[in-house]
Every structure is written in structure tokens, then in C-alpha cells.
Amino acid sequence: MEHLDSSNLSAQEPVKKRPAKLFHKKSRTGCQRCRARRVKCDEAKPICSHCTRLELACIYDRAKSPSDSKRSSPSASNEAEVIADPPESEARRKLELRLFHHFMSEAGPSLAVDDISYNFWVPILTKKALESNSLLYALCMVSALHSALFSENTDEEAADTCRMYLNMAIREHHKDVAEMSRENIDYICLTSSMLRLYGYVRLQERSLQPYTPPIDWLRMLGSSTSVFRRAWDIVDKDPESVAFNMINTVADYLDDNENEEFRRDLMHLMSREEPHELEESWDDEIEAGYAGALGLIGGIWKSMQKRDPAGSVGRRVIVFPMLVHKRFADLVVEQRPRALVILAHYFALLSMLRSMWWIGDAGSREVRAIVDAVPPEWQGHLSWPKQILDGQIVFG
Template sequence: MNESQQPRKRAAKLFHKKSRTGCQQCRSRRVKCDETKPICSHCDRLALTCIYDRAQSDTNSASPTESGGQPSKAAETIVDPPESESRRRLELRLFHHYMAETGPSLSLDPATAHFWNATICRLALESDSTLYAIYMVSALHMQKKNTMTDTKALDICQTYLNMSIREHHRDVAEINLRNVEYIVLTSSLLRVYGFARLQGRSLEPYTPPVDFLRITNTSTALFRKALDFTQDHPESVASKMIDSAADLLADLEFKELPSDLSPLLNYETGDKKTEEAYARAITYIGSIRKALDEKNVVKSIARRTIVFPMVMHKEFADLVEELRPRALVILAYYFGYLSMLSEIWWVGDSGVREIRAIERVMPKEWLGWLEWPRSVVRDQGVKME
């Protein structure tokens, strides 16, 4: 049978000259970018990470992240804070805070703890992109802990975010066996930032976090490229990080569909890629459920839940953007599991907020599918509005 609720049409857009040098976010959202530096008006309004990755002189090339092209001129124009005693003291404070508090807080299980602590701190002394990413996440953590004023911490976070992205693009443009370690580690810290920003994004009017899904998903391409360089070097950090996720990738072969979600596959669209995107998402949700240990929620499902956007087919984000009811149901289930991880500072209440928002835009005839996500929120003592 067909979905009873047709996908909602996107709002009509005014015709405009297509910008090929706009930021990543505007290009992925297919809106005109005003190309204001360092943050365009769209990204500023929506509190998104604004990344310019295409130079004016090379409008037909793919972004460095995707193709290994040259870093953009926009990236080159980012101005670093001037060298001074205050900057050195600030960076020392940020690095110390990362070693003592932030790094340990990023570890989701003992097997990967060293990546976020000793390993990344050692390699950060050799890589500006990773070092600046450490400063960025540390400042963000300080803001969450209120050890800095909100404005000051977020300003510092944004400064080092821009600097890290600039250096990260340079590394990706010339990826090799030596810098692949830095690329993988920096990418991992940037994903943490992406999760953290979910907590403060505007939900009125509600638009699903499509940019978050897409940008997190694109980091998978970097890991695949890293594997090409490290497959003959099992001792490398990048190789070990990829190996540590082998059990999560095996979950993609999990065939036991959740009984309450499997009926979603009975709706036929006639589009093979669409059905494959739904099937993969539902299958992976089932693997999270199978792994769940209610006595130790974080240890049992945290890594699987965090990895979800990385392993989805890119078409899934398109379906979410179109507000397809099936896609929103699956997304609500995902956020149900994410809400169980609210004690993790960079996850916080984002799962609960997104479930509430999805409920508000879900067609009435589909609201029954949200009973489980709603029950998860209620079980945590959070009142559903």
C-alpha cells in the first residue's frame, strides 16, 4: 500500500542566481547564501556552523572535504587572535580543562577512552586543526559548566571552531598517511560540536535537523578515505579508531526488525533507494534496542546512538527534510534513544526537545506511531506538552 499521508511540499522559493561559492549549509539547504564572512545571515539566524569551502576562482569544483581540493580563500581570511600573554594563558587553561575534564567526558566506553584523552592530546601538539578543535570543545564544555560567562565562552568557542575548520580543510585537501590521524580526530571533535548545538537550536517553527544529519553523515566519507590510507598500517590511530567501530558497522547486518516499526516497511513508494533508506534506519534502530541494558544505558547504547547519523543513507536526510511521516517517526525513535543519554553534557535535552517538536508537526493520523518516544520521555519524568 501507499503512504496515506503524502509528503509535504517544500515552500516555493523565489528564483535567484544560484550561488556556487556560498557556505556548505546554504548549499545543502538549497537557499541563496549572502556569503557574509565569517558567518552568513542564514547560519547566524539558525545557529549553524558556517563553513565556506569553495573558492571564488573555482566554482565548479567540489568542496575540499569531498574531493581533496584546495582550501578556499574564505578559509584563508580567518584572522587568528593576536599572539599575547593573555592568549597563551587562555589556551593553556583550555588545554588543561580538556585534559582534566572535557576529554574524559567525551569517552563513551573504556575501549575508546584513550582516543579522547592521551592520544588526542599527544597528536594535538603536532596538528593545529586538532589543537584548535580541543580548545573549541573545551570552551563549549566550560560554557555548559558555567565556568565562563556564556557570551565569553561561546565567543572563544566560535573563534577556535573557525580556526580548526580552516586547518582541517587544509589537511583534507592534502590528505596523506601522516595527517590522516589529525583528520579523523578533528572530525570526531567537530561531530561533538554538532551534537552540542542541537540543544540550543530554534524549534519554532519546526524544521528537522537536516543539516546536522547531512554534515554528520558526510564525515563517514572521511573515514572511508582514511581507511584507504591506513589499511596497511593497523598500528595507526585512524586504523584503530575505525576498528573500534567494527561492531557498530556489523549492526547494519542486523535483520531482526523492531515489531512496532517493521509495519512502516509495508508502505510502498516504488522508489528502491527510498525503501532502502527506511530499511537501514529501522534496522539500525532495532540494533540499538537489542543492545539496550536498562541498568547501564550509556555504556550499552551511547556509541550506537551517536553513530546513527553517520551510517544512514544520505536519502534518509532528504526524506526527513520533506517531512515524510515515516521518516519523522524513525527520527522520533532515534531521539527517544538519544534522550536516554541526557546526562552526557553535549547531548543534554536535545532528544526530548526534538520529540516534542516532531509531535507538533506530525499529521494527526500518524500520532499513534509516536507512543514509544513519548513514553520514553514520560518515564524520565519530563512532562510532554
């Protein structure tokens, strides 16, 4: 995008608390809460004394074995951890009520960028969550994430709650997807959207040394694409369907990857003149994968330049990983330099939405890591992403 001017976009640096570190190793004995808080658990059943005092859900997810007391090697802590559902109890009910209230009053509204998204995230989602376990658990997971960022909860408490409800949401979501129908399609699409949001939060904390592309993130969003495509066939343009209305909000962007006008100012990224560019593998499918990604990125940029509403721009940015050709995703996985350069342009645009708490500095982290990873001969194509980061540009 060296040919595009970013001077008409304002620069500002939002004040933002860093998200809690939600993924870390924990001690091996006692209930989940005590292990997370690194305190000694008295292992009272059904609720230990610490969880009783703090009114927390007490979860024993590891059965003791005779050899437990004999294990002392470092490898013991690397065993796979199974996170069990919390038992039905007063503590669990209070926890879920707190999470539900926090979502309705704070977390849900914070996800909305306009009236359209507010309607999905708050009144519709909270009502549907009372009808669906997968959606209720996803709501609790997102509420815990938001609470970790904006409240005084400890990292350990947030991590424990987040992992617990994420595990439960994914399990129930898989059950729903396996039996997709008109009856559960709204729950499936709403839950899928919550899980995509979680994927962006994970981007903010993933390790970047040595750099590897965010393959899990790409695959997760790619799988949600197939869900929405199947959903579109099921809802059959039913105006009463939440799934139909969700998909309809992005219908205008679905052909951006074929839009030649959108990618016109980015065609220098398709150049095949220099020796290192000519050495690449190249065929019609590869060319289409790159061109499609540039069409989507160009559509986002033109939307920003026109000062389109923040909701419209945000939706374009979020659906990008869902709409790129599978071949482009494969090229990213293979760490082709050209694919990484194009991906850096997307992440530069994502960095401009960092005021959204669930996006944060995910985009800027990825751009800087790609700049460090791309060979010197490709660095010239990274000047625009670096310019966006250097200018601290924020859209919205």
C-alpha cells in the same frame, strides 16, 4: 517500538545545568571580547585595556571604514562577521594553556564512557593536538564549550572563545582533508570526531518553531562519513594507526542497517495499509532507506535491552547518522511523515543518553517538536518515543 517493553530500564532525572547560549547577536564595534561582554572598548592596540586587565586574547576582526560612524540603520548589524585569528601574544598563550589544561583535567575525561573512549579522548588526543593545528583548535573549542556549562564563565566569554576556535579548527581541518594522507589521517579523524560532538551541542539550542529537521546536523555527520571511509582505505589495517583503531571500535555496527532481525520489532513503521500510507511515494530505494534506518535503531535498542556496556551503546547511537542511507536523509530533508516518525524513534534513544553533557536534552527537544509537526494520522506511530520521554528513562 510499541512491541518492545522499556520497563527494565531505570528512570531517573539527572541534575544538569543548562548550556550557555553560545550563539547570539553582538554589538558591532571594538574588539571581539568587548563586543561580546557588551562593554565599551577603548580600542587600544595591540590589546585594549579590558583584555589587558583580564589577560584575554584581544582580537580586532573588523576594519573600520569612513562610513562606520554614519551607519545607524538596523541592517548594519546584519553584516557578515569575519572572525580573525587572535594575534600571537602572551594573552593568547595563557588562554590556550588554560583551555588545554581544562581539557586534560575535566573536559576530556567527561567525554569518556569507558576505557576505550578515554584512551582516545585524553592521552591520544592531547598528544596528537601538539602536532596538529586543526586538532589543537578543536580541543580548545570543546574545552570552551565544557567550561561554559560547568564553570562561572559568562555566556559572552564562552561564545567568543568557542566561535573563535571553531572557526580556526574548521579552516585547518579543511586544509587537512584536501591533502588527506597517511601522515595526517589521525588528526583528521580525531578533529572530525570533535566537530561531530559540537554538532550535538548545537542541537540543544537550535530553533524548533516552526519545526524543520536538523538538516545541517545530518549533512555535517554525513560528510564525516566520507572522511572515515577514505581513512579506512588509507590506514590499510595498520594497528598503530589511531584512525584505524577508532574505526575498528564501531566495525561491528557497520552492517546493522542490513540486519533484518534488528528491525523485526519495528516493521510496523513500514506499514503500507492505511490510505495516508499508500499515498506516499514508494520505490525500492525509499524502502531500503527506511529499512536501513530501522535496522540501526533496532540495533541500538537491543543493545540497551541486553544492558550492554554504556560505551558500546553510546557508540551505536553516535554512528547512526553516519550510517543511514543517503536516501533516508533525503526523505528527512523532504519532511516525509514516515521519515520524521523514524527519526523521532532515534531521538527518543538519544534522549536516554542526556546525562552526557554534550547531548543534554537534544533528543527530547526533537521528539517533542516532531510530535507537534507530524500530521494526526501518523501520531499512532509516535507512542513509543512519547512513552520514553514520559518515563524519563536514562540509560547508563
